[in-house]
Amino acid sequence: MYFGSDDLLRVRDLSIYMSTPTGEVQIVDGVNLQVASGAALGLIGESGSGKSLTAMAILRLLPAAARVEGEILFRGVDILKLRSEELKAIRGSQISMIFQEPMTALDPVFTVGYQLSATLRAHHDVSRRVARTRSIEMLQSVGIPDPTRRFDAYAHELSGGMRQRVMIAMALIAEPELLIADEPTTAVDITIQAQLLALLAQLSAERGTAIILISHDIAVVAELCSEVSVMYAGQIVESTTTDTILVSPAHPYTSGLVRAAPRMENSGTRLEGIPGRVPMPAEYPAGCRFQARCAHAMTHCGEPQPLVGHIAFQPQRHSVRCCRHGELDLPGVVVADPEAVRSP
Numbered sequence: 001m002y003f004g005s006d007d008l009l010r011v012r013d014l015s016i017y018m019s020t021p022t023g024e025v026q027i028v029d030g031v032n033l034q035v036a037s038g039a040a041l042g043l044i045g046e047s048g049s050g051k052s053l054t055a056m057a058i059l060r061l062l063p064a065a066a067r068v069e070g071e072i073l074f075r076g077v078d079i080l081k082l083r084s085e086e087l088k089a090i091r092g093s094q095i096s097m098i099f100q101e102p103m104t105a106l107d108p109v110f111t112v113g114y115q116l117s118a119t120l121r122a123h124h125d126v127s128r129r130v131a132r133t134r135s136i137e138m139l140q141s142v143g144i145p146d147p148t149r150r151f152d153a154y155a156h157e158l159s160g161g162m163r164q165r166v167m168i169a170m171a172l173i174a175e176p177e178l179l180i181a182d183e184p185t186t187a188v189d190i191t192i193q194a195q196l197l198a199l200l201a202q203l204s205a206e207r208g209t210a211i212i213l214i215s216h217d218i219a220v221v222a223e224l225c226s227e228v229s230v231m232y233a234g235q236i237v238e239s240t241t242t243d244t245i246l247v248s249p250a251h252p253y254t255s256g257l258v259r260a261a262p263r264m265e266n267s268g269t270r271l272e273g274i275p276g277r278v279p280m281p282a283e284y285p286a287g288c289r290f291q292a293r294c295a296h297a298m299t300h301c302g303e304p305q306p307l308v309g310h311i312a313f314q315p316q317r318h319s320v321r322c323c324r325h326g327e328l329d330l331p332g333v334v335v336a337d338p339e340a341v342r343s344p
């Protein structure tokens with residue numbers, strides 16, 4: 001895989017094993033990811049594909065039952081090799097994370113303002129007064145009305161959308177270089193979801209914060225990210241620009257995900273779900289892990305499938321794990337104005 005010199009984060013050959021009552025199981029298999037400073041990468045795949053475990057590995061938040069192999073280079077330093085105090089200095093201040101459910105991340109016994117100020121003061125040497133002012137400004141910039149009053153509110157006094165805004169404020173107040181957002185908008189309705197994605201896009205552009213956005217929904221990722229990596233059953237199966245993923249996916253799984261996404265422009269075609277389900281880690285087949293659900297599977301697909309790093313005739317980076325890539329004319333979504341599609 002190609003790594004650019006300006007990469008903020010490079011995940012190299014990341015594998016995650018989990019000990020279970022029946023023995024150790026490999027859940028994530030040789031994942032490579034790269035995020036440049038200020039860029040936004042989407043990580044998509046159905047539930048159970050290993051997206052959250054990959055994200056947690058980046059911040060070393062995996063449960064004790066997990067064993068990790070590979071490298072997670074942040075500004076060239078391997079996070080997996082850091083001592084705990086060095087790791088603490090990175091978490092929150094240089095890399096922060098937004099979780100799916102804000103009530104699990106916000107402490108119910110402290111006010112929102114206290115938690116914001118404490119987060120800022122944990123990473124920056126500022127007085128209580130300055131922390132309070134900066135927290136109120138942060139609440140304002142995430143669109144919380146009457147931020148001075150809301151500074152003294154508790155999480156349960158806020159709506160779901162407001163809590164998620166507070167989470168964004170908490171994640172950004174220390175001005176991290178990388179934000180990992182794991183399904184940040186699943187718990188809110190679709191109007192709020194659009195507002196939160198627009199807010200994340202605006203704040204990350206203003207502050208130059210890079211983002212890894214995790215979602216099962218390509219439509220969410222397409223709002224924010226110019227590059228996408230697709231995960232299936234613990235492996236990356238396709239990686240390229242968002243526009244290529246949408247218009248000309250090279251892996252049958254990606255094509256299925258794109259075709260199944262609600263709210264994309266499918267030009268009146270019916271939404272098609274992908275039949276079947278993601279196999280459990282203990283039942284991964286030899287060869288392509290998608291073969292049992294793939295309409296294009298052949299005998300070859302039972303053999304090991306490497307991630308091929310470049311697809312002929314495509315100017316941009318495009319890797320795919322499918323022995324039939326290039327042979328298949330897979331449908332994506334119809335984009336009304338292909339000229340308007342972002343360039344890689």
Ligand SMILES: Nc1ncnc2c1ncn2[C@@H]1O[C@H](COP(=O)(O)OP(=O)(O)OP(=O)(O)O)[C@@H](O)[C@H]1O
Nearest residue numbers: 018027046047048049050051052053054063280281
């Ligand atoms: N602590 C654990 N012990 C054993 N297996 C686990 C553990 N945590 C997760 N898994 C398994 O790892 C696989 C990947 O889980 P992960 O949560 O990373 O997937 P995901 O793609 O983020 O899905 P979701 O969107 O549902 O969170 C799943 O099959 C899950 O059952």
